Amino acid sequence: MSKTASVLTTTLLAALAGASAQAQDRAAAELRPDTATFAYQSAVVPAPPGWKGPTFKLAHDYPSKDPGACPKSECTWLDLHVDFTLPLNGPAPTWGAPWSDYIARVLDYVKKGQDEALRNEIGWKTTVGSENRWFHVPWMAYDPTRGREYVHGMTNERTATLSDFGEDVELDRGVSKLLLADGSESNQFFETWAFGIYNRWGAYAIGRSIDRGGVPQTGNYGGVAVPAGLPFPEGTVVAKLLFTTATPKDVSYLKDSPAWQTDRHVQKGDMFLCERKVADVHLIQLDVAVVDSRSPTRWVFGTFAWNGNKPGKSAWDKLEPVGLQWGSDPWTFPAVAQSGSIPAHESVLNKAIGTPQHFGCNDRLAGPVDNKLSSCLSCHGGGYAPPVGLAATPTTTPPIFGYAGQCAVNSVDNAQYFSNTQFPMAYTGGQYSNLLSMDTSLQMQVAFEQYGQYKQYGQPVACKASK
Ligand code: HEC
Numbered sequence: 001m002s003k004t005a006s007v008l009t010t011t012l013l014a015a016l017a018g019a020s021a022q023a024q025d026r027a028a029a030e031l032r033p034d035t036a037t038f039a040y041q042s043a044v045v046p047a048p049p050g051w052k053g054p055t056f057k058l059a060h061d062y063p064s065k066d067p068g069a070c071p072k073s074e075c076t077w078l079d080l081h082v083d084f085t086l087p088l089n090g091p092a093p094t095w096g097a098p099w100s101d102y103i104a105r106v107l108d109y110v111k112k113g114q115d116e117a118l119r120n121e122i123g124w125k126t127t128v129g130s131e132n133r134w135f136h137v138p139w140m141a142y143d144p145t146r147g148r149e150y151v152h153g154m155t156n157e158r159t160a161t162l163s164d165f166g167e168d169v170e171l172d173r174g175v176s177k178l179l180l181a182d183g184s185e186s187n188q189f190f191e192t193w194a195f196g197i198y199n200r201w202g203a204y205a206i207g208r209s210i211d212r213g214g215v216p217q218t219g220n221y222g223g224v225a226v227p228a229g230l231p232f233p234e235g236t237v238v239a240k241l242l243f244t245t246a247t248p249k250d251v252s253y254l255k256d257s258p259a260w261q262t263d264r265h266v267q268k269g270d271m272f273l274c275e276r277k278v279a280d281v282h283l284i285q286l287d288v289a290v291v292d293s294r295s296p297t298r299w300v301f302g303t304f305a306w307n308g309n310k311p312g313k314s315a316w317d318k319l320e321p322v323g324l325q326w327g328s329d330p331w332t333f334p335a336v337a338q339s340g341s342i343p344a345h346e347s348v349l350n351k352a353i354g355t356p357q358h359f360g361c362n363d364r365l366a367g368p369v370d371n372k373l374s375s376c377l378s379c380h381g382g383g384y385a386p387p388v389g390l391a392a393t394p395t396t397t398p399p400i401f402g403y404a405g406q407c408a409v410n411s412v413d414n415a416q417y418f419s420n421t422q423f424p425m426a427y428t429g430g431q432y433s434n435l436l437s438m439d440t441s442l443q444m445q446v447a448f449e450q451y452g453q454y455k456q457y458g459q460p461v462a463c464k465a466s467k
Contacts, residue, residue, distance in 0.1 A: 039214025062207025070235030255308025
């Protein structure tokens with residue numbers, strides 16, 4: 001920077017010291033145009049001229065004031081008596097009250113003010129009444145392969161190609177086979193597109209972890225370096241709506257499932273190309289995650305599956321709970337040997353759900369488009385990122401999407417994957433040192449890693465067509 005420019009910058013900053021947050025925002029963006037633009041752009045590719053459909057807009061006006069404790073009238077599930085530490089020598093939890101009430105209360109919060117039919121034209125409302133209720137994580141529209149598309153801001157999480165692991169392994173949530181109505185598995189792979197939203201407790205933590213210029217910030221938590229705004233406070237609610245490229249013709253229980261447009265990868269035979277084209281995808285799964293300090297991991301994850309055969313007036317009535325999970329069951333195979341394994345106590349599954357479900361590894365929770373060798377919290381428990389400014393490589397972060405022998409044998413890998421950690425603990429095993437804990441948020445992991453990619457290489461990893 002020239003001397004004059006730097007004097008000007010200093011003067012500008014000084015003048016802005018007392019200015020509004022919005023003015024500071026603008027100034028920050030002007031000072032670091034690329035960083036802030038890339039962090040807060042809504043989509044990888046903007047809507048083409050003449051596009052008349054819904055257009056996604058990133059909600060990133062994160063609250064700057066601590067929202068405080070969540071009132072009991074709002075976070076009603078926190079007021080429900082549940083026991084997340086059932087005696088291990090006693091019976092495993094079974095579906096019904098209070099678990100079904102717990103997830104129903106979370107759903108009531110999530111659906112408040114949303115369209116009854118979940119119509120494509122309406123999309124997801126981030127503002128409900130006068131409240132800025134839902135927010136998005138930045139840096140998720142940088143990667144051309146899986147980054148946000150312009151219609152509804154959906155992402156596709158395909159991080160490795162299927163052929164790397166063999167055709168029979170469902171690797172991650174970007175591509176999966178589905179169970180058909182008769183319980184058999186489809187012979188083709190479908191893409192999953194999804195978007196996630198954080199309520200204002202979550203958003204407060206996001207805004208303190210990534211500044212308005214798009215740069216991740218670190219702080220200190222009991223002597224450990226962590227993202228400045230983490231852990232997520234109690235009151236945090238995260239939801240994620242997952243859509244599949246399968247249709248009700250492929251999978252009959254998708255009947256009447258809301259069809260949303262998405263700028264998805266063009267499919268040619270069994271190849272998914274980089275080229276994108278708007279097509280319909282159907283709602284199949286709704287995930288929720290809440291911070292509840294009574295849980296041994298501080299988190300409770302839950303999921304719903306679409307069931308078009310269920311009677312009900314609104315789309316929300318047809319989302320049936322699959323179960324809840326508050327830990328990865330380190331006492332249960334394959335974290336331990338079969339001979340020492342007890343039935344899973346930290347997942348509770350709705351086995352009478354009415355649609356075929358594969359659930360997760362050994363009665364842990366996973367949803368219809370999830371890897372059945374995995375589970376919500378075991379995958380999310382790998383939410384760590386390299387130090388700020390460094391890109392991720394396949395070996396620097398835990399292998400959340402799969403590894404040899406996943407869920408099959410009692411091994412070190414499985415013991416690590418199915419263990420419980422609590423913020424700010426490092427990943428179990430010690431081989432991943434110096435990583436920052438994302439407090440289970442894999443979207444925050446994407447954000448920190450995409451910033452690292454940008455900082456280190458100045459450009460995202462190029463898209464490559466894959467099987
Ligand atoms: C094999 C890995 C994997 C499994 C299993 C998995 N997820 Fe995720 N999930 C991800 C990834 C990757 C993201 C972030 C990328 C994105 O949203 O595009 C994510 C995002 C989310 C989010 C948005 C907030 C966040 O933490 O990033 C929620 C909520 C969520 N998942 C809930 C669930 C629930 C509930 C289950 C189980 C029913 C589950 N997930 C199972 C990989 C997984």
